[in-house]
Amino acid sequence: MNAIFLMLMGLGAMALGYFVYSKFICEKIFKVDPHFRTPAHEMQDGIDYVPTNKYILWGHHFTSVAGAAPIIGPAIAVIWGWVPAFLWVVFGTIFFAGVHDAGAIWASARNKAKSIGSLTGDIVGNRARSIFMIVIFLVLLMVNAVFAVVISGQLINFPSATLPVWGAIIVALIIGQLIYRKIIGLLLVTIIGVVALYAMIYAGPMIPLALPDSIAGFSARQSWIVILFAYAAIASLLPVWMLLQPRDYINGIQLFIGLILVYGAVLISGPEIVAPAFNNELPEGTPSMIPLLFVTIACGAISGFHGLVSSGTTSKQLDKEPDVRFVGYFGAVGEGSLALAAIIAATAGFASLADWQAIYHSFGQGGVSAFINGGANILQQGIGLDTVLAQTLLTVMVVLFAGTTMDTGLRLQRYIFQEWGHIYNVGWMQKAAPATFLAVGSCLLLAFGAGGDGAGGMLIWPLFGTTNQLLAGLTLLVITVMLVKKRRPMWYTLGPLIFLLVMTTLALLTQLKSFYDKGDWFLFTLDLVVLAAAILVSLECTATLTKQIKANKASPATDQP
Template identity: 35%
Template sequence: MNSLVLILISVVVFLIAYVTYGAWLAKQWGIDNSRKTPAHTKGDGVDYVPAKAPVLLGHHFASIAGAGPISGPIAAAIFGWLPVLLWIIVGSIFFGGVHDFGSLLASIRHDGKSIGEVIEINMGKRGKKLFASFAWLTLLLVVAAFTNIVANTFVSVPQAATASLLFIVLAIVFGFAVYRKGVSLGIGSVIGVILLFICIAIGNMFPLSLSFNTWVTFLLAYIFIASVTPVWILLQPRDYLNSYLLYAMIAGAVLGLFITRPAIQLEAVTGFNVNGQWLFPMLFVTVACGAISGFHSLVGSGTSSKQIDKESDAKLIGYGSMLIEGVLATVAIITAAYVSREKLGELLGAGGPVNVFSDGIGTFMTSFGIPFTVGKSFVALAVSAFALTSLDTATRLARFIFQEYFNEEGSQKSHPLANMYVATGITVVLGGLLAVTEYTKIWPIFGSANQLLSALALMTVAVWLKKSGKNYSMFIIPMVFMFAVTLFALGFLIKANLAVGNIILVVFPVLLFVLALVLAYQGYHIMTATEPKKTTKA
């Protein structure tokens, strides 16, 4: 099998899905540009800030992608490339895309509130408290997993570390220039992208080599600061510039694939049980963000819904971003599948899935004259930039959820734990403690929690749509499937960690399992008892 065929199939199918199924979803849910979005009705200059569609697409995609659609498919390659690719395509179109688009729209229609608050409105205060607990625990795993990934990337590719630090400074300057000094987005983008590639060049000349623990400490300090600053200072501008890194990386990968056309060496299917890992359910939680991710619902309802300019942008931001992520996940599985199993093992041992991906894309780029070292460090920078975006977005979202949990609406007195800095600090410290745990132990639990979160978000949006008299049928199969997959996966993980006496990694799955069962029961009860409205206006 030629790898070029795989990427072409992926891109064509996703384009068809966006034009047809995406448009059908928008029609079913009554997308209406005459409605003012929360960015306009609640604009505060900090979190509620209207953004142009390309800028918000860059922020949203960079936030949801992180290293997930790269690490997940490569880790799942133990089952062969075919089941991974099929799940990426089917999952992105009918599971992840529906989940992301629906979650974003639900938040927009609820004044930019988080999925937790949407649950409170549609399922009651108890449901919100349970979901908030579940989501916050999941976000701790996001912080831990992505801190681990970025720190390892900086250790294995120190050139990316230097470039990333310079990039943070560049993003702040870009934000001030565009949002406070009146520089046009077009001119700012041209200058910003040029300076971005200068940062990469400087990184290659002056690599910064520090220990893993030093990088973890730096990253925790960074995400604390980044998650409490106004979005226009760092979040929007850095994510927007990040999008150009992504587009350049994907373009370079696809062009390299067109020229080199490497043959796939990995078996199409290796087996249903591989080294004690069962294809069902572990494939579906390991691929994670490459097909569907509950974290996306937190991003969509936590930051993107507060910045969307008009409702019609929701299709591009919600559904479109998930399909682009599907393309990225397809490229990721190709980088694992075109090398021999022995070579794949060596690359994984030298730096994990990100090293596999960076090595593969760097190799493809040599076909059109990019030196391998430059190409590999560029890809590592792009991946670390996505992961950094996910890191501070996850911390900001955890802060929102933590504050919402302790702040009672209408209360004149704020709870001490609802303080912005206290909520952020608790999240960063606990996430940091988990971050020093071995990556391979964190990822399966993160994947399971993340996918279970997606099942809960699917259930929430389905309940809201039913109450609003809208078509919610497209949520039923994804919701039931994701509940089944993730509850089975958590059960396997609890058993495995008990066997080796890893109590910390037993407690997390048990808490998530119990919370999910309670929420699923409550959601089922409310959905079956709800009579849909006659009106078609949500």
Template identity: 55%
Template sequence: MDAPNSLVLAVIGIAMMLAGYFLYSRFLSKKVYKLNAEFKTPAHQFEDGVDFVPTNRYILWGHHFTSVAGAAPIVGPAVAVIWGWLPAFLWVTLGTVFMAGMHDFGTLWASVRNKGKSMGALSGTYIGNRGRNLFLVVIFLLILMVLAAFAVVISNLLVAQPGAVIPTWGALVVAVLVGQAIYRFKWNLIAVTAVGVAALYGLILLGNAYPISLPEEGMLGLTPNAIWIILLFLYSGIASLLPVWVLLQPRDFINGVQLFIGLGIIYGAVLLATPTVVAPAVNDAVPADTPSIVPLLFVTIACGAISGFHGIVSSGTSSKQLNRETDARFVGYFGAVGEGLLALGAIIATTAGFQTVAQWREVYDSFSAGGVPVFVEGGANILNAGLGIPQGLAATILATMAILFAATTLDTATRLKRFVIQEIGQIAGVKIPTLAATVIAVVLAFALTFSQGADASGGMTLWPLFGTTNQLLAGLSLTILAVMLIRKGRPFLPVLLPAVFVLFMTIYAALVQLVDLFQAGDWLLFTIDVVIVVAATWVLLEAVIAMLAAWKGPKEPEDEESLTEDQKLSAP
């Protein structure tokens, strides 16, 4: 096959996802989820000005999208193109259309139909208490792995792109100033946003001019990677203890704005540069350490094809703010499309950002060679060709962007982890103070990161395991959706088939990893993997039992018969 142009790839990918939105999500909303504009959403039913607030659907989409999109849809594809561009491209586009969109849309709908409850609570309702406990275990592991994997991603970038050091840490100062400007001085938000973004780009210019590298031989017997990781965990621990308005809120905000700018820059550059995809469609000469494409592709790219984490966001916050049930289609499905576009951008940057296939093979010389640094390198080449931004500066821009995404996730995850630890303490009857819970969270993540070697060089072995956990969560959510649909007597195959596929691939991948980890003698990850396999099998059994019961049981009536006046919104 002739090497295709990346613009063609982008156009086909975007067209597929848009077709998914206009056609498939329409089918889902009419036949499967049967959205009802009259249904009184939890935002109206329980309106309290805090959690439950009817929100304009475009704004809500903005939140939803920026909460679910982070560094993950960049890391996954940037590793997975090692099998060639075609498998990654197909998995991202078809995954977004038939799985991610359906899953995000469905979890949003399920939560809206159940008083805005989270997927964890719904699993209790639909597949029993054991299912719910399992859900907590999976979430606990998932957050732990997010912390470790993202700390490694950031430290690698800081070492590979020393120009990004100043903007990465300087962005914290910008965020603090933005927070002060808004809450203390009550300045106009549009002006503050413009100045904040400009300051961020000023820092990028500064950092690019004055790159900061730690001494290569390391300090205090630690490699540069290890030092960055220690600093990152210290920072994330402190950040999670500060009042949110000081740092986390303005940081999230600036990053959200930055996400849209970044997507614009990448696609704009592809449009102008139209680079050729040099990577092979299917790589028939993969490096020796590359695992088999089936099932590893399907867990390497999680976010961007289907991600269980989205269900937590859908059912945790977005569902409580949905103005009309019919908005779920746009917010949920189109949120997934946004993330798919980010993943597609990462595929293009890592396969078309090089001059020749030989050059590409030189970069992808081992399975652990892929990842964000390659996205930065390839993306910088495209930015240079398309927008005329000098190569070094372009790399600094992309590296800073990726680091900021990952760092925001790190902050949030540390905070979430703290809550989960306190919750577990509560169940055990121990009150764990905030500081202690934060220390436990950070130390656990730290231990997991450094279990991969003192320089954390093997951090990428964590990535597929993170993907596996994430997909398991998605599988669990989809089975809950399937039970709901069977109980209602609706078509359930659009949900059940992807659920079977995802769970099959997850368990398969977990077993493959189990053998690898056993042979490598990596007992910590081995134990985590065993827990994942047990959890996955358990979910499957519980879900099958629940589905059979739902199949035999009486069907729930549809809205026309069951909706009371009280459950309806007044005329739109």
């Protein structure tokens, strides 16, 4: 099959989802109100609560949620064949991710921009909140630690990406001042930022930058990880308008340009998909597609991490409630388009089936390298881009998105520690600096605690997909309870959450057996903790949901605002 048809079908379906389905969900189910006073206005502080232009906020939200995961997951999952991966990305984006992301922003904004964890306490109960917060912490710990390892690896493998990756921070700081102080208009700011960023991408191969093999006893990988967390700690304490917003915005524009180049190259070269539609010759040890497909591809179809961003930072910057549709749902469409590009690069970016099979010789292979190398081949064939420059472009895309996810993730992890400080009345933990120190310290402990060369972050990565999808299902559960309390139709969130909880539970049980067979008692124990948390929170939410439905039937009334 020609990749052009896959691209047109996928993008066309997601566009239809945005223009039709998201309009229905936001106007008829969430009933967004243009006159509602959002927390960004009500609680404006110039640091976290800042009313923000919807295009800039979309850039922040999109690039915060679109890290390396929507590339890694799909580029691994194609081992089962491109059809299952394609269908889950497209339908997951339309009916799962868009509703989940927009719903989380809406629910949080309607409750003073509380995080989904705090919101669980208000809507369901304190026991559910305490358990939910543990799941949230685990997801953030995995994302921050693992993305630091991924970024460090790419900076070592592609030193040509170092200049544009770190230069983008300087560009973002300048753009932040220009936008916040209204020195020049947004269009001109965008042009300046994009030109500066792509000039550095062009210069990157000419000025490759690499760290020495050893610095004060630290390897290059370990040094990059320490530098990345030092940067992320500073970034998480700065006002959002100074670095987080402008960096995410310009990265969002950069990604769309990158996607246009990739999709344009597909249109011009028309590469054939060499991977099988359904792989009937799976390598030995490959797990069953069901339920593992639905947790291998998390980001790009639906991701619980999105709910943390939606309720943790995005809702605090929402200018008008109708912006929920553009920022949340269209942000999910943007990530779906990135996942679709990853599928195309990992299936049509190879010369032959034999070349593809050489990469996908065991489960877990492919990932970022398949996207970068396959995508670079398509760019070279389609628009004649030099291979090294194409690899630099795609590497920068991956690293910048992983980096912005780390920025937001560490800020969210700081919020978690601060919330625990409030819950348990620990005064010093409620302050930003100590909470940030705890967040960085826990991530570094994981990154350096196992795996030798700073690769310990990968230790619990096998559980990321299931824990992340569990979080998405529980977020939908909270939104569903909120809709029922407002006497709104619940099936548009209840259907996806039932599917997710069933598939996640099956995946956790499948992995539990796998860890037991391997004698991996650490992951076995952690899997049990996550499984127990899933069951307990689900029972608490189900009890609340059932009680509210009975209350609604006992006293019929019109829906609530």
